[in-house]
Amino acid sequence: MTYCVGLLVKEGLVMLADTRTNAGIDNISLYRKLRVFGEEGKRIVAIASAGSLSVTQAAINKLREGVRIPGREGLFFVETAPTMFRVAEVVGHALKQARHEIDETVDSEAVQTGASFLVGGSIGGGAPSLFLIYGEGNFIECGIETPYLQIGELKYGKPILDRLLLYRTPLKEALKLGILSMNSTIKSNLSVGLPVDLLVLKPGHSAAITFRIEAGDPYYEELGLRWQLALQEALDSIPDPPYLPADG
Amino acid sequence: MTYCVGLLVKEGLVMLADTRTNAGIDNISLYRKLRVFGEEGKRIVAIASAGSLSVTQAAINKLREGVRIPGREGLFFVETAPTMFRVAEVVGHALKQARHEIDETVDSEAVQTGASFLVGGSIGGGAPSLFLIYGEGNFIECGIETPYLQIGELKYGKPILDRLLLYRTPLKEALKLGILSMNSTIKSNLSVGLPVDLLVLKPGHSAAITFRIEAGDPYYEELGLRWQLALQEALDSIPDPPYLPADG
Numbered sequence: 312m313t314y315c316v317g318l319l320v321k322e323g324l325v326m327l328a329d330t331r332t333n334a335g336i337d338n339i340s341l342y343r344k345l346r347v348f349g350e351e352g353k354r355i356v357a358i359a360s361a362g363s364l365s366v367t368q369a370a371i372n373k374l375r376e377g378v379r380i381p382g383r384e385g386l387f388f389v390e391t392a393p394t395m396f397r398v399a400e401v402v403g404h405a406l407k408q409a410r411h412e413i414d415e416t417v418d419s420e421a422v423q424t425g426a427s428f429l430v431g432g433s434i435g436g437g438a439p440s441l442f443l444i445y446g447e448g449n450f451i452e453c454g455i456e457t458p459y460l461q462i463g464e465l466k467y468g469k470p471i472l473d474r475l476l477l478y479r480t481p482l483k484e485a486l487k488l489g490i491l492s493m494n495s496t497i498k499s500n501l502s503v504g505l506p507v508d509l510l511v512l513k514p515g516h517s518a519a520i521t522f523r524i525e526a527g528d529p530y531y532e533e534l535g536l537r538w539q540l541a542l543q544e545a546l547d548s549i550p551d552p553p554y555l556p557a558d559g
Numbered sequence: 560m561t562y563c564v565g566l567l568v569k570e571g572l573v574m575l576a577d578t579r580t581n582a583g584i585d586n587i588s589l590y591r592k593l594r595v596f597g598e599e600g601k602r603i604v605a606i607a608s609a610g611s612l613s614v615t616q617a618a619i620n621k622l623r624e625g626v627r628i629p630g631r632e633g634l635f636f637v638e639t640a641p642t643m644f645r646v647a648e649v650v651g652h653a654l655k656q657a658r659h660e661i662d663e664t665v666d667s668e669a670v671q672t673g674a675s676f677l678v679g680g681s682i683g684g685g686a687p688s689l690f691l692i693y694g695e696g697n698f699i700e701c702g703i704e705t706p707y708l709q710i711g712e713l714k715y716g717k718p719i720l721d722r723l724l725l726y727r728t729p730l731k732e733a734l735k736l737g738i739l740s741m742n743s744t745i746k747s748n749l750s751v752g753l754p755v756d757l758l759v760l761k762p763g764h765s766a767a768i769t770f771r772i773e774a775g776d777p778y779y780e781e782l783g784l785r786w787q788l789a790l791q792e793a794l795d796s797i798p799d800p801p802y803l804p805a806d807g
Contacts, residue, residue: 466714470743474787475794483799490800495718509802522802530801537797539722545789546723551731552738553778554757554770 312502313344313463315359317429317441318472318489319453322482323513324431324439325489328359329497331504345508346371347521348389354434355519356389356398357510361463362426362446369409370402370426378405395434399442399450402430407448427462431512438514467499468492486511487534490524494535505531560750561592561711563607565677565689566720566737567701570730571761572679572687573737576607577745579752593756594619595769596637602682603767604637604646605758609711610674610694617657618650618674626653643682647690647698650678655696675710679760686762715747716740734759735782738772742783753779 315328328345342364348356358374360367377386378401392398406428413424428444441453443460453460455478461469469492476488489509496503505526512519524531563576576593590612596604606622608615625634626649640646658672665672676692689701691708701708703726709717717740724736737757744751753774760767772779 466747467718469747470715470718471790473746474743474790483803484794486800486803487794487797491794495722498721499714499717511803520802524802530798534797534800538793541793541796542719542722542790545786545793546732546735546739548789549735549782549785550778552734552782554768554772555731555734555759 312500313361314461314465314468314493314496314500314503315344315361315429315463316459316461316465316468316472316489316492317359317431317453318459318476318485319431319439319441320458320476320478320480320482320485322485323511324433324441325482325486326357326359326429326431326441326510327489327493328508329493329503330506330508331502332364333502336502339502339504341506343508345510345521347510347519348374349432350390351518354390354432355512356395356430356432357512357519358389358402359429359462360426361428363413363422363424366406366409366413366424366426366446367428369413370405370428373405373409374402378408380404393434395430395432395440395442396452398432398434399430399444399452402428402442403444403448403450406444406446410446429460429462431510432519433512433514436515439512464496464500464503468496471495482511482513490531490534491538494531494538507531560748561609562709562713562716562741562744562748562751563592563609563677563711564707564709564713564716564720564737564740565607565679565701566707566724566733567679567687567689568706568724568726568728568730568733570733571759572681572689573730573734574605574607574677574679574689574758575737575741576756577741577751578754578756579750580612581750584750587750587752589754591756593758593769595758595767596622597680598638599766602638602680603760604643604678604680605760605767606637606650607677607679607710608674609676611661611670611672614654614657614661614672614674614694615676617661618653618676621653621657622650626656628652641682643678643680643688643690644700646680646682647678647692647700650676650690651692651696651698654692654694658694677708677710679758681760681762684763687760712744712748712751716744719743730759730761738779738782739786742779742786755779
């Protein structure tokens, strides 16, 4: 399993991806699921992947070699697509083709080839944008009403985003929320785990901050402890329910 | 969809169940999913159901008419089983038989007959216990290490329980946590909705408090608002992540 989340607020883009993959509960490995394409100063395109590792790796390889788009001449690359929308389109074709090729070579009844991508970034220092690419190759763009997109094991980490994340949320708060959303998922699902890769991109910047949170990271550990204490205080501050039995 | 949760702490038992059922997103109805059996002063057995409504209704009907258990004489009832473990056993047989009968009459490839129950209660004012009954008829009992059980749409409401619920958590805090767990689920999944039925049972009491939280319930609304504010304060109190880009 995997959990990847992208948060797109006014001040910028945050993307997080865990690194755990598993083939059954007894076969766990570590793979990077957040990759950065582009050239510093010109474009940043970050791609986070969930689902079948063979499919997502094959799709990433297509992006490196160039992607054919039916009805159009030549090869298409993330590095040269003119807009982020066109980047998403190239990634969608790569993913769809990778799935189809693998479906043809395996008995797809038995092998799960579902996969999806989050694609975020900006070109020429413009405002970042964020897309979710489905396994069929179509995609949606993140909007300001629901300023996040998730792939993989998304349910555990969704309530905190639904309660607190707005488009006007400051970038540093969005980053905290992304880390907390990941932390909630890691606590509730063993198949999502550290290290966690993150990327932060601000408008007007053509370079992104990337960081890998390893087990034992002091900020991550403090965040988890402080959040637990703050939640307990929040719970204590709520009046008692009127639905309790009388004592005695 | 459905969300039902039972919380079993030292001071007692809390059970909550929503009331929304749906056959497709465009066909939503309201059904009671938390039923109370037994006789006040003698025994309280609460049964919460998730999954196929036709299966859970058929199983409840079997409990009313009496359940046959293979290899044993006569009919078995929740109202006369000697222990809560035996109550769970009777419910398990009712559920398994209801599923099998419905599987035989329908094309089970097309009709989902998955279903499960939470069974909580106490006999003769003893300490409450809590069981999860699977569709196959087997069951597990809630233990003190993970003092809750869930059925239905369980993921959205799990992180808050994993973070804050302990066996030693006071009953009133457990009730708040159960309501918040339900509230988180309702916020993130449209197919779980108010009204919510709840039950609170303390050891030494042979009567339970039951209550239906309707839309507009003042405490429920205040709880949601206060929790949101408290979470925002908690988020603000956490130091900024060290992974941010420098300003400018």
